[in-house]
Amino acid sequence: MVDVVVAGTVALDSIKTPFGEVKEVLGGSAVYASVAASEFSKAGIVSVIGKDFPKKYLSFLNAMGINTLGIEAKKGDTFRWAGYYDYDMNQAHTLDTKLNVLATFDPKVPDEYRNAKYIFLANTDPEVQMKVLKQMKKPRLVMMDTMNFWIQNKKEELTKMIENVDVVVVNDAEARQYFDTPSIVQAGRSFLEMGPKAVIVKKGEHGALMFTDGSCFSAPAYPLEKLVDPTGAGDSFAGGFIGWLARTEDISPRNMRKAVIFGSAIASFNAEDFSLNKLKKITRDDIFNRYMMFQDIVSF
Amino acid sequence: MVDVVVAGTVALDSIKTPFGEVKEVLGGSAVYASVAASEFSKAGIVSVIGKDFPKKYLSFLNAMGINTLGIEAKKGDTFRWAGYYDYDMNQAHTLDTKLNVLATFDPKVPDEYRNAKYIFLANTDPEVQMKVLKQMKKPRLVMMDTMNFWIQNKKEELTKMIENVDVVVVNDAEARQYFDTPSIVQAGRSFLEMGPKAVIVKKGEHGALMFTDGSCFSAPAYPLEKLVDPTGAGDSFAGGFIGWLARTEDISPRNMRKAVIFGSAIASFNAEDFSLNKLKKITRDDIFNRYMMFQDIVSF
Numbered sequence: 001m002v003d004v005v006v007a008g009t010v011a012l013d014s015i016k017t018p019f020g021e022v023k024e025v026l027g028g029s030a031v032y033a034s035v036a037a038s039e040f041s042k043a044g045i046v047s048v049i050g051k052d053f054p055k056k057y058l059s060f061l062n063a064m065g066i067n068t069l070g071i072e073a074k075k076g077d078t079f080r081w082a083g084y085y086d087y088d089m090n091q092a093h094t095l096d097t098k099l100n101v102l103a104t105f106d107p108k109v110p111d112e113y114r115n116a117k118y119i120f121l122a123n124t125d126p127e128v129q130m131k132v133l134k135q136m137k138k139p140r141l142v143m144m145d146t147m148n149f150w151i152q153n154k155k156e157e158l159t160k161m162i163e164n165v166d167v168v169v170v171n172d173a174e175a176r177q178y179f180d181t182p183s184i185v186q187a188g189r190s191f192l193e194m195g196p197k198a199v200i201v202k203k204g205e206h207g208a209l210m211f212t213d214g215s216c217f218s219a220p221a222y223p224l225e226k227l228v229d230p231t232g233a234g235d236s237f238a239g240g241f242i243g244w245l246a247r248t249e250d251i252s253p254r255n256m257r258k259a260v261i262f263g264s265a266i267a268s269f270n271a272e273d274f275s276l277n278k279l280k281k282i283t284r285d286d287i288f289n290r291y292m293m294f295q296d297i298v299s300f
Numbered sequence: 301m302v303d304v305v306v307a308g309t310v311a312l313d314s315i316k317t318p319f320g321e322v323k324e325v326l327g328g329s330a331v332y333a334s335v336a337a338s339e340f341s342k343a344g345i346v347s348v349i350g351k352d353f354p355k356k357y358l359s360f361l362n363a364m365g366i367n368t369l370g371i372e373a374k375k376g377d378t379f380r381w382a383g384y385y386d387y388d389m390n391q392a393h394t395l396d397t398k399l400n401v402l403a404t405f406d407p408k409v410p411d412e413y414r415n416a417k418y419i420f421l422a423n424t425d426p427e428v429q430m431k432v433l434k435q436m437k438k439p440r441l442v443m444m445d446t447m448n449f450w451i452q453n454k455k456e457e458l459t460k461m462i463e464n465v466d467v468v469v470v471n472d473a474e475a476r477q478y479f480d481t482p483s484i485v486q487a488g489r490s491f492l493e494m495g496p497k498a499v500i501v502k503k504g505e506h507g508a509l510m511f512t513d514g515s516c517f518s519a520p521a522y523p524l525e526k527l528v529d530p531t532g533a534g535d536s537f538a539g540g541f542i543g544w545l546a547r548t549e550d551i552s553p554r555n556m557r558k559a560v561i562f563g564s565a566i567a568s569f570n571a572e573d574f575s576l577n578k579l580k581k582i583t584r585d586d587i588f589n590r591y592m593m594f595q596d597i598v599s600f
Contacts, residue, residue, distance in 0.1 A: 087482045182387040185523045206506035218507070218520030218597045223485045257600035297518045298598040300557035
């Protein structure tokens with residue numbers, strides 16, 4: 001049984017930050033999100049890898065309790081991303097993207113995933129997102145991410161997706177871009193009018209805003225003094241968020257606020273080391289302790 | 301008797317935003333801060349104006365309960381600022397600055413201000429700030445603001461000031477610039493090591509962070525859907541903050557957190573109209589209601 005289905009990328013990342021450098025390490029949106037979700041729930045990945053994908057990484061995902069049946073191994077090479085961060089760690093600079101097997105990705109959701117109630121469609125072609133969604137039987141909550149490229153090049157398909165999901169999670173630049181407005185608040189409210197029950201706008205070091213009907217929730221960022229690698233922040237946030245909802249089976253706005261904080265807590269751990277190096281070490285207690293720190297950070 | 305002394309500018313502002321335009325209206329850091337402070341306490345201004353300064357504006361300040369004895373009227377013209385905001389209202393664009401009488405400002409603190417316990421030194425030449433400070437008898441809490449120009453051109457004098465105050469309030473760009481670091485958290489902690497008890501980093505639409513010994517407080521921005529004119533946001537924030545501290549006579553970190561929220565509440569009202577048009581209308585109840593909204597915005 002799988003509680004949370006995560007559709008997105010499985011990647012080999014090469015990353016340089018002011019604090020070090022790694023080559024061909026495990027990454028990708030579906031990996032970060034499913035590892036984060038599995039802190040609370042049973043997650044399964046829908047994605048694609050090439051024949052060159054290191055077996056040890058699949059073993060790692062299985063050891064984390066993640067179902068990898070939905071990761072199709074195709075002829076060809078695995079998706080690769082290479083990038084770096086300068087001292088301003090808010091901004092990723094892409095050096096190279098090789099789609100490889102991702103270019104022809106035709107998602108197949110395994111039978112044993114189809115009854116899952118919680119779905120996270122990580123950033124990818126909205127038509128691919130729709131294909132995943134159509135294979136699910138009766139999801140209770142569908143969340144999606146997207147990026148500037150699809151807003152610019154596939155706005156119609158993207159709009160259709162947004163109208164069909166429960167939660168939209170985007171960053172502030174994307175929210176502004178979609179509605180061509182400088183106001184995050186206006187953009188958030190406008191997304192709600194399209195259908196979703198909740199819209200989460202991620203603001204990196206400034207935390208996140210969540211808009212639900214008639215209400216706005218502001219979540220702080222955890223004040224990390226030394227961020228080692230922000231890669232995967234957004235996806236581990238989303239994974240932690242949906243993992244918490246699936247665990248508690250409560251999708252009320254009030255519980256979504258808690259989910260935002262759990263997602264932020266996991267994302268803050270994730271940024272403390274490269275790849276999944278930190279997330280694989282943390283315990284439930286670590287997460288709850290950091291949740292309490294968030295309580296302290298905002299209390300007055 | 302004056303509880304809060306505010307030293308800074310009294311200005312005639314000409315401002316254009318996407319929502320309208322005003323010419324030669326009352327503005328300046330000391331004006332915004334003292335009007336905000338006077339929501340809670342008795343404030344007095346130390347500043348300078350020219351012979352051309354409209355009497356109605358002095359009457360307005362007096363009607364707001366502000367002591368204007370420390371506003372020196374000198375031969376010459378009043379300080380003027382002209383600027384505009386595009387749709388990205390986070391960024392002020394200066395069209396023209398005429399220092400006029402401000403160029404030779406030699407602050408004189410009236411006798412009846414000298415026993416005040418709460419001092420806000422708004423952004424100005426650090427040497428002028430020091431002159432004001434030296435005239436105060438035994439302040440309980442001194443807060444200062446500054447700007448990029450002084451960090452670049454008078455860092456030594458500025459450093460001496462920072463070492464002599466209790467609270468530093470700067471924006472995120474200034475915090476980063478002073479310590480040449482991309483990390484607001486690092487900058488905040490480094491300011492604390494210089495002596496101040498609290499450091500507040502203003503982040504505009506992203507709210508504010510306050511660092512005190514061993515603790516970090518994150519305050520959200522109020523999610524205004526329509527911001528009319530952000531001019532004076534930082535100064536009305538600072539005025540509301542220090543006004544609350546003076547009223548409660550409690551400078552504990554816990555009460556400073558409340559003060560940050562009161563400052564943010566008043567600053568959010570201020571942005572809803574040009575000049576002091578909104579602040580002059582709001583009541584104590586309006587402010588408390590918005591304070592409660594802030595509670596709701598961050599609660600989880």
